[in-house]
Amino acid sequence: MQLITIQPEALFQSLADETRLRIIRLLATAGEEACLCELVDSLREPAYKLSRHLKILRQAGLLSSQKEGRWVYHRLVSNLPHLEALHATIHALPDPDHAYQADLARFKERMCLREGGRCRVGILSDDLKMEAK
Amino acid sequence: MQLITIQPEALFQSLADETRLRIIRLLATAGEEACLCELVDSLREPAYKLSRHLKILRQAGLLSSQKEGRWVYHRLVSNLPHLEALHATIHALPDPDHAYQADLARFKERMCLREGGRCRVGILSDDLKMEAK
DNA sequence: TGCATAATTGCACTATAATGCAATTATATG
DNA sequence: CATATAATTGCATTATAGTGCAATTATGCA
Numbered sequence: 001m002q003l004i005t006i007q008p009e010a011l012f013q014s015l016a017d018e019t020r021l022r023i024i025r026l027l028a029t030a031g032e033e034a035c036l037c038e039l040v041d042s043l044r045e046p047a048y049k050l051s052r053h054l055k056i057l058r059q060a061g062l063l064s065s066q067k068e069g070r071w072v073y074h075r076l077v078s079n080l081p082h083l084e085a086l087h088a089t090i091h092a093l094p095d096p097d098h099a100y101q102a103d104l105a106r107f108k109e110r111m112c113l114r115e116g117g118r119c120r121v122g123i124l125s126d127d128l129k130m131e132a133k
Numbered sequence: 134m135q136l137i138t139i140q141p142e143a144l145f146q147s148l149a150d151e152t153r154l155r156i157i158r159l160l161a162t163a164g165e166e167a168c169l170c171e172l173v174d175s176l177r178e179p180a181y182k183l184s185r186h187l188k189i190l191r192q193a194g195l196l197s198s199q200k201e202g203r204w205v206y207h208r209l210v211s212n213l214p215h216l217e218a219l220h221a222t223i224h225a226l227p228d229p230d231h232a233y234q235a236d237l238a239r240f241k242e243r244m245c246l247r248e249g250g251r252c253r254v255g256i257l258s259d260d261l262k263m264e265a266k
Numbered sequence: 267t268g269c270a271t272a273a274t275t276g277c278a279c280t281a282t283a284a285t286g287c288a289a290t291t292a293t294a295t296g
Numbered sequence: 297c298a299t300a301t302a303a304t305t306g307c308a309t310t311a312t313a314g315t316g317c318a319a320t321t322a323t324g325c326a
Contacts, residue, residue, distance in 0.1 A: 008226045009154045015145035017284080036303060049285075051304055070293050070302045082225035089222050092215035093141045122301060150314080169273060182315070184274055203272045203323050255271060 006061045011086070014060035019045060020053045024062060024076070025100045028090045030107055033066075033075035037123045042107035046128055071119050139194045144219070147193035152178060153186045157195060157209070158233045159240055161223045166199075166208035167240070170256045175240035179261055204252050 015021050022043050027034065036054070040047050054074055057063040062083070065074045078084055095101055113121055123129050148154050155176055160167065169187070173180050187207055190196040195216070198207045211217055228234055246254055256262050 006227070007151075007229070009149055009151045011226075012145045012148035012154065016142055016149040018140075018142045019284090021142045021145065037301095046286080047303070048287085048305080051302095052284085055304085067292095067303095072303065082222060082227065085218070085222040085225040089215060089218040092218040093144075094139070094215065096140070119302095152314090170271095179316080180273070181275080181317085185314085188274085200273095200322095205273065252272095 033073045035071040035119045166206045168204040168252045174243045
């Protein structure tokens with residue numbers, strides 16, 4: 001499921017985007033897996049955008065994704081020495097404008113809606129639902 | 134000399150390029166500072182190219198550069214927790230096609246030409262000199 | 267002061283990557 | 297089987313970033 005030879009620069013490439021770094025920092029600090037709709041509500045970014053960035057992170061070997069019914073849960077991969085080291089780096093990153101802190105706060109609140117540890121609701125933020133026909 | 138607020142994604146952005154990552158890995162593994170011509174001979178890339186990438190790394194807060202006569206020495210910055218962690222990550226990176234190992238071997242050889250710990254010769258690789266008038 | 271050289275930079279060009287919209291796929295449920 | 301919805305993707309557009317050449321700057325030295 002993961003590439004045998006990951007080019008190191010592709011690893012950093014995948015973190016060189018604000019949205020992707022927000023995703024990774026959130027999952028790293030929360031120590032949790034999350035589905036797309038939970039990320040949408042936490043980061044307040046449209047689903048199509050996050051979905052694409054999640055794919056990039058998966059291809060870079062940073063995330064693994066697992067489908068459960070209609071939901072897809074994304075979690076950090078950390079079975080390699082350089083990935084462990086990378087997570088330590090991410091934990092040590094500064095948060096100058098408290099953007100990550102805000103993401104994490106929304107995420108924690110969102111996690112309260114889980115039932116039996118699983119997501120049972122869709123996107124809650126009205127302005128990010130696609131149903132705006 | 135260095136920015137007060139470095140955006141974390143700019144840090145990864147600066148490592149998301151093969152040439153820049155080669156520079157950083159070389160300086161990190163060698164534990165040495167190096168001038169441009171030494172890097173040109175070690176990485177076998179044209180001076181104008183490396184010079185530009187060095188500038189980007191400097192602006193990202195990863196390198197500091199110091200002029201000594203005609204030579205400019207570049208060294209890693211590591212006075213911050215997340216930079217220390219980043220160096221650990223870089224040390225843990227795989228080297229699938231042994232490119233970094235080759236860079237380091239050329240660098241060590243090149244360092245033998247120093248006198249009193251300072252570079253005294255220019256670019257040695259004939260095909261990378263600009264004098265090809 | 268003139269020349270050689272270490273290093274940098276302006277400019278044009280090309281390649282790559284992010285974005286938004288709309289459509290589509292896949293799954294659960296009445 | 298029809299509908300709702302979680303998630304993904306095709307496409308056109310825009311923005312960003314790397315490259316090579318040639319010119320320029322800055323320094324040491326004869």
